[in-house]
Amino acid sequence: MIIVANWKAYVEDLEKAKKLVALAKKYARTSPHTIVIAPSAPFVGALAQKNSSHITFAAQDVSATLGGPQTAENTAPMYATLGVAYAIVGHSERRAMGDTNDIVAEKMLHAVAHKITPILCVGEHARDPEGRYLSFLREEITSALAPLAPKDRAKVIIAYEPLWAIGKTADQAIHATDLAEMVLYIHKILAELLPGKSSSRSLILYGGSVEPENIREIAATSRIDGFLIGHASVNETTFTQLLQHIS
Numbered sequence: 001m002i003i004v005a006n007w008k009a010y011v012e013d014l015e016k017a018k019k020l021v022a023l024a025k026k027y028a029r030t031s032p033h034t035i036v037i038a039p040s041a042p043f044v045g046a047l048a049q050k051n052s053s054h055i056t057f058a059a060q061d062v063s064a065t066l067g068g069p070q071t072a073e074n075t076a077p078m079y080a081t082l083g084v085a086y087a088i089v090g091h092s093e094r095r096a097m098g099d100t101n102d103i104v105a106e107k108m109l110h111a112v113a114h115k116i117t118p119i120l121c122v123g124e125h126a127r128d129p130e131g132r133y134l135s136f137l138r139e140e141i142t143s144a145l146a147p148l149a150p151k152d153r154a155k156v157i158i159a160y161e162p163l164w165a166i167g168k169t170a171d172q173a174i175h176a177t178d179l180a181e182m183v184l185y186i187h188k189i190l191a192e193l194l195p196g197k198s199s200s201r202s203l204i205l206y207g208g209s210v211e212p213e214n215i216r217e218i219a220a221t222s223r224i225d226g227f228l229i230g231h232a233s234v235n236e237t238t239f240t241q242l243l244q245h246i247s
């Protein structure tokens with residue numbers, strides 16, 4: 001499995017960041033899982049350089065532009081030069097700040113052009129009985145993947161993160177059986193967009209209130225390939241428990 005710790009802006013102290021990274025490195029030595037840490041942009045700079053451990057780093061976002069007169073932009077080549085392997089793209093908290101599907105598509109293109117694997121976040125705001133949320137999800141995936149070359153589409157990791165489940169507690173996360181249905185649905189969409197049978201190898205993560213209390217059940221029953229974890233990944237105790245529960 002792939003376990004992505006999305007630190008968001010929770011970690012603001014470099015000493016705390018270093019402790020969390022040391023913990024992740026310790027588990028990564030023996031874990032069968034891929035542990036990916038996504039710190040804020042300044043901390044990626046401080047932590048990812050010369051990383052030769054078993055953990056990998058992700059950017060929390062990547063610019064829709066390339067270099068030039070673009071104050072405050074963190075571009076794909078900047079992350080690539082640090083050895084960052086993944087970038088979260090289209091997180092709902094970035095979409096809430098103005099990232100449209102078109103902007104997300106631009107970011108995807110820049111990431112893959114610089115050999116950074118995009119972790120594309122998709123997810124509905126709410127569920128409606130008519131099932132319109134399914135078309136919403138389809139559009140988010142299609143618009144982000146369509147501009148990519150077919151061989152690059154196959155590299156994209158999808159993180160299904162229903163907005164109604166983000167930042168809550170384990171009892172408000174998605175039920176494992178509902179998640180299993182969504183995983184099937186996402187694979188169906190990918191099968192239409194990817195060449196040949198390559199979509200069967202696409203990885204799908206779940207994010208939204210993954211905590212030590214629910215990680216084991218979701219991992220066991222929903223056929224996902226990993227997790228994108230926010231608040232529970234920035235506390236040493238819960239992060240340790242998360243890693244222990246799936247090892």
Ligand code: PGA
Binds near residue numbers: 230
């Ligand atoms: P959460 O965040 O684990 O705090 O719900 C997940 C995410 O937004 O990636």
